[in-house]
Every structure is written in structure tokens, then in C-alpha cells.
Amino acid sequence: MNGGSKFYITSAIDYANGPPHLGHALEKLGADAMARYHRLAGRSVHFVIGMDEHGLNVLQYARTHGVEPQEWVDSIAEQFRATWRRLGLSNDDFIRTTEPRHARAVQAIIERMNAAGDLYRGVYAGYYCVGCESYKGADELVPASAQTAGTAGGGEGGPSAESSRPGGGEGSAGGAAGGAAAARGGAPAGGRTVEHLVCPLHPTRTLLWVEEENWFFRLSRFQEPLRKLIAETDFVQPEPRRNELLRVIEGGLEDLSVSRARLPWGIRWPGDPDQTVYVWIDALTNYLTAAGFPEPGYERYWPADVHVIGKDITRFHCIYWPAMLMSAGLELPRRVWAHGFLTFEGRRFSKSAGVWVELSDAIDRHGPDALRYYLLREVPWNGDGDFSLARFDERYTADLANDLGNLVNRTLSMVERYRGGTVPRGARTSLDDQTAAIVARYREAMDASLLHVGAATALELAARANAFVVERAPWQQAREGRDAELDATLASLCRVLATLSTLLEPFLPFTMASLAGRLGLERVPMLDELPGLDLAGRTVTRGEVLFPKEER
Numbered sequence: 409m410n411g412g413s414k415f416y417i418t419s420a421i422d423y424a425n426g427p428p429h430l431g432h433a434l435e436k437l438g439a440d441a442m443a444r445y446h447r448l449a450g451r452s453v454h455f456v457i458g459m460d461e462h463g464l465n466v467l468q469y470a471r472t473h474g475v476e477p478q479e480w481v482d483s484i485a486e487q488f489r490a491t492w493r494r495l496g497l498s499n500d501d502f503i504r505t506t507e508p509r510h511a512r513a514v515q516a517i518i519e520r521m522n523a524a525g526d527l528y529r530g531v532y533a534g535y536y537c538v539g540c541e542s543y544k545g546a547d548e549l550v551p552a553s554a555q556t557a558g559t560a561g562g563g564e565g566g567p568s569a570e571s572s573r574p575g576g577g578e579g580s581a582g583g584a585a586g587g588a589a590a591a592r593g594g595a596p597a598g599g600r601t602v603e604h605l606v607c608p609l610h611p612t613r614t615l616l617w618v619e620e621e622n623w624f625f626r627l628s629r630f631q632e633p634l635r636k637l638i639a640e641t642d643f644v645q646p647e648p649r650r651n652e653l654l655r656v657i658e659g660g661l662e663d664l665s666v667s668r669a670r671l672p673w674g675i676r677w678p679g680d681p682d683q684t685v686y687v688w689i690d691a692l693t694n695y696l697t698a699a700g701f702p703e704p705g706y707e708r709y710w711p712a713d714v715h716v717i718g719k720d721i722t723r724f725h726c727i728y729w730p731a732m733l734m735s736a737g738l739e740l741p742r743r744v745w746a747h748g749f750l751t752f753e754g755r756r757f758s759k760s761a762g763v764w765v766e767l768s769d770a771i772d773r774h775g776p777d778a779l780r781y782y783l784l785r786e787v788p789w790n791g792d793g794d795f796s797l798a799r800f801d802e803r804y805t806a807d808l809a810n811d812l813g814n815l816v817n818r819t820l821s822m823v824e825r826y827r828g829g830t831v832p833r834g835a836r837t838s839l840d841d842q843t844a845a846i847v848a849r850y851r852e853a854m855d856a857s858l859l860h861v862g863a864a865t866a867l868e869l870a871a872r873a874n875a876f877v878v879e880r881a882p883w884q885q886a887r888e889g890r891d892a893e894l895d896a897t898l899a900s901l902c903r904v905l906a907t908l909s910t911l912l913e914p915f916l917p918f919t920m921a922s923l924a925g926r927l928g929l930e931r932v933p934m935l936d937e938l939p940g941l942d943l944a945g946r947t948v949t950r951g952e953v954l955f956p957k958e959e960r
Contacts, residue, residue: 778955
């Protein structure tokens with residue numbers, strides 16, 4: 409994903425139905441690490457996150473709490489902002505779908521699609537899950553007696569991508585091939601209760617059979633261009649997601665219902681005030697809004713280099729969204745990265761069943777940087793992962809307190825003790841050569857968006873430097889007066905610390921900024937600055953232990 413100096417990265421926007429949880433955090437931290445890495449690589453990064461604030465569920469939550477919907481979404485948005493500030497997110501924009509700039513963008517893309525002849529009025533008839541706020545295909549439902557619990561990571565607002573996405577909420581992204589299935593919007597007027605089927609995500613909630621006149625998008629017209637896009641390019645990553653989408657397309661794409669009748673909380677359909685824009689058209693367009701569309705100059709950022717999303721919403725981002733852009737005559741995003749789900753100690757998150765940890769408690773346990781590192785090191789960025797409090801404690805102690813923290817403390821202590829706090833000028837050592845090789849492997853992993861591999865590779869350097877200390881025994885070099893060897897040892901170790909401040913900045917931004925300052929640097933070095941970095945003559949400060957050991 410190198411492609412030039414510009415790098416526009418987005419995460420899915422979060423549905424305003426409650427406070428942020430670990431699932432939201434996993435996605436945002438992963439996208440933030442990617443953005444930070446590309447800044448360190450010298451690219452001009454535009455990193456966007458935000459809130460999906462329309463739809464019936466939002467309206468109902470607001471009414472339940474006795475407030476207007478705008479007041480409700482304002483309060484939820486501030487909770488998200490405060491949490492992301494605490495976790496050190498480096499986003500350049502925080503887009504909200506209730507903003508006037510976004511309504512202009514939505515209306516502009518609809519007008520383009522209409523001018524292309526790809527919109528028409530029709531009648532939708534099908535199943536509707538009140539819990540998901542989604543239309544459902546028959547293949548998404550189960551017999552009422554089955555009472556299926558749903559997909560891993562979802563339900564009850566659990567940490568899957570399901571409530572961290574444009575148009576999220578608690579629905580799945582499955583459904584009939586294309587069609588209006590899984591399309592969250594407002595509850596249709598009327599509707600007949602269905603007794604023999606249920607939505608597996610909400611087996612106790614009402615399922616309706618509804619008929620409603622809406623606007624439709626000629627999705628079927630784009631079946632072959634979409635097949636080629638997914639089959640013949642690397643548009644969808646990681647690879648398993650591509651095969652899933654090809655099966656959907658090969659099953660045939662139906663035209664998509666893209667408006668809802670009489671929904672009071674949403675963006676009005678251009679020229680048809682009785683219709684509200686279907687929330688996926690609304691929400692997906694945020695990526696264009698944040699680039700400045702439809703105003704002149706939006707091409708400065710667009711097309712996006714990567715959309716970071718959960719694997720349950722690939723249909724929307726990899727079928728509906730590119731088809732919309734094709735219809736509107738706009739460039740497609742270069743890539744969609746679909747991360748996996750998160751479980752809690754081997755079980756699906758469920759607040760009512762006690763399988764849960766509050767995000768604020770997880771942050772408090774070892775601090776924001778430790779949580780960032782643990783999630784991005786422990787959870788494969790190209791697959792599913794598990795959150796375990798015991799494993800979190802183990803990673804904190806082994807990786808951060810022991811390997812990294814001890815290396816920093818012992819290195820800076822020796823520079824203070826043996827060289828009065830000034831980094832000596834010393835010859836290169838074998839550690840410098842090993843550092844260069846590790847940096848190359850780190851960059852390869854991060855360029856491939858394998859964040860967990862990048863974090864592990866960086867910690868390899870810390871482990872190698874600790875072994876180097878034992879091998880070189882600088883205390884013995886000092887005792888025996890081997891000054892040149894001691895200078896080389898200390899200089900190499902300080903260069904490793906500077907390198908680690910760069911490699912680990914995407915994962916530990918607060919701590920690595922502190923480490924750079926302790927080395928006498930004004931900032932964390934850029935990746936291309938590492939080979940020629942000269943710390944000789946700089947004054948170091950040991951400071952407090954970076955990661956204090958904790959007893960639990």
C-alpha cells in the first residue's frame with residue numbers, strides 16, 4: 409500500500425447506540441497504527457473516523473432517554489471522542505453523519521447516480537428484523553424453534569465489527585445476494601408479524617413481513633464489473649474475504665432498495681421529501697464527505713487508499729459501495745481491509761451473561777499504551793482473536809515491563825553511570841547489522857498491514873538488544889578500562905532505543921514519545937532517518953520506569 413506520498417485511510421464509522429467497547433477499540437487502534445506507520449514512512453496521511461447517527465434505533469434510544477435525537481447523538485459522540493483521545497488516536501477528522509457537509513455529499517452522489525439512470529421507484533416486499541433494523545433474506549433466518557445465538561462476536565453490542573461500521577447497530581451483513589436484505593433503515597409502516605421464523609441475532613425480537621414503496625438502485629447492472637474488481641485485483645484483503653464475496657456475486661445480485669418511507673430521523677431523498685435515504689447510502693458516503701466531496705479539491709485525498717472495516721460488512725463496502733461509485737462516475741478506493749472478530753477468554757462477548765470487560769476498565773488495567781500494544785500484538789490483524797485478562801497481564805509483564813522496560817532502564821542507567829549521561833561516539837557493532845535486518849522485516853510486515861507481525865518483530869529487537877547486553881557485559885568493559893568497546897556497546901544500545909521508539913510508535917505512541925525525549929531527541933525519528941541516526945553527544949535522562957511491574 410505504498411502508492412505515492414498521499415495516504416487516505418478510514419475506519420468504519422460507529423453507530424450511535426451506546427458507548428464505545430473493545431470491538432470499536434480494536435478497529436480504531438488498528439487503523440491508527442496503520443496511519444502512524446505511514447506517517448513515519450513519510451506519507452501525507454489523512455486518517456478519518458466518525459459516527460453513524462441516523463436511523464430508527466437512534467430515534468428510539470433518544471426517546472427512551474427522554475431527549476431529542478440530536479442531543480442523544482451529541483452525547484454519544486463525545487463519549488467516543490473522549491475515549492479515542494485517551495487511547496491516543498491520531499485521526500485528522502471526526503466525521504458525523506448529522507453534519508450539513510455530509511448531507512450535501514449524500515445528495516450529490518444520489519444526483520449523480522440518478523443522472524446515470526441507475527435509480528428507479530419500486531416496491532420492496534420481504535422480512536424485516538426490528539432488532540437489527542434490517543431487511544432480511546430468507547437465507548438469513550432460522551426456524552423460530554432454533555433460537556440461534558448468532559454470529560461470533562456480535563449480539564448485545566459485543567466487540568465485533570457489527571456496531572463499529574457505517575450503518576452498524578446489531579445487524580449482520582448477510583442476506584440475499586444483493587437485494588434489499590440486511591439493509592438497515594427505518595422500521596417500515598405497518599407490517600405483519602412472522603411467527604415461524606426469527607433472526608438468529610435477535611430470536612426474541614419481532615420479525616415482520618413488510619411491503620413498502622422505495623427508491624431502488626440498479627445493482628444488478630454492476631455484477632460483472634464487481635466480479636472483475638474482486639477476482640482480478642487485490643481490492644479486498646485479506647484473501648479469504650475475496651472468496652466469500654465472489655460467491656455472493658456469482659449467486660446473482662438483485663437491485664437494492666435505497667430509501668425508506670416516512671422515517672423522521674435521516675437525510676431526505678433529493679426531490680422526494682416523503683422518502684429518507686437508506687442508511688448505507690448515507691453512511692458509506694462519509695468517506696467522500698471527509699475528503700471534501702462534492703466541493704472542488706476533494707481529489708486531494710480521494711480515492712481512499714484503504715477502508716478498514718470488520719469482516720461482517722464486506723458486502724456493503726466491497727459490493728454496494730464500489731457499485732455506487734461506478735454509477736456516480738467516481739474513482740474506487742484502492743483497497744478494503746476486513747479484520748476479524750474478537751472473543752473474550754474464548755467465548756462470545758455477552759454483557760448479560762457476564763462475558764464482558766468494559767473498555768474503560770481494560771484501559772485502566774495497565775494504561776492506554778499497554779492496551780494498544782496487547783490488542784495489536786495478540787489479535788491477528790488478518791483473522792479473529794481473543795481478549796484475555798490473564799494474557800493481557802502476561803504480555804504486559806513479559807513484553808513491556810521485562811523486555812522493553814528493562815532494556816530502556818539498564819541502557820540509560822549505564823550511560824548515566826559510565827559516561828555521565830552523554831551518549832558516546834562508538835564504532836558499529838553486530839547489533840547494528842541485526843537492527844537493520846529487523847527494521848527491513850518490520851517494514852515488510854507493516855506494508856502488508858500485518859500489524860501483529862510488525863509488533864512482534866519490533867519486540868524481537870528489544871530481546872536481541874537484551875541478549876547483546878549479556879554478551880558484551882558493559883560493566884566488565886568499564887571495570888577493565890576497555891573504553892572503546894564500552895563506547896561501542898553503549899552507542900549501539902542507544903541507537904536500538906531510538907529505532908525502537910520509531911518501530912513501536914504505532915503501538916505505544918505515548919511511551920515512545922517519552923523514550924525519544926529521554927534520548928535527547930525532539931521527536932520520534934522517521935523510518936528513513938534511522939540508518940544515519942547519530943546520537944553521539946546527546947544527553948539522556950533515565951526517568952521513571954516505563955512499565956512498572958504489577959502484582960495481581
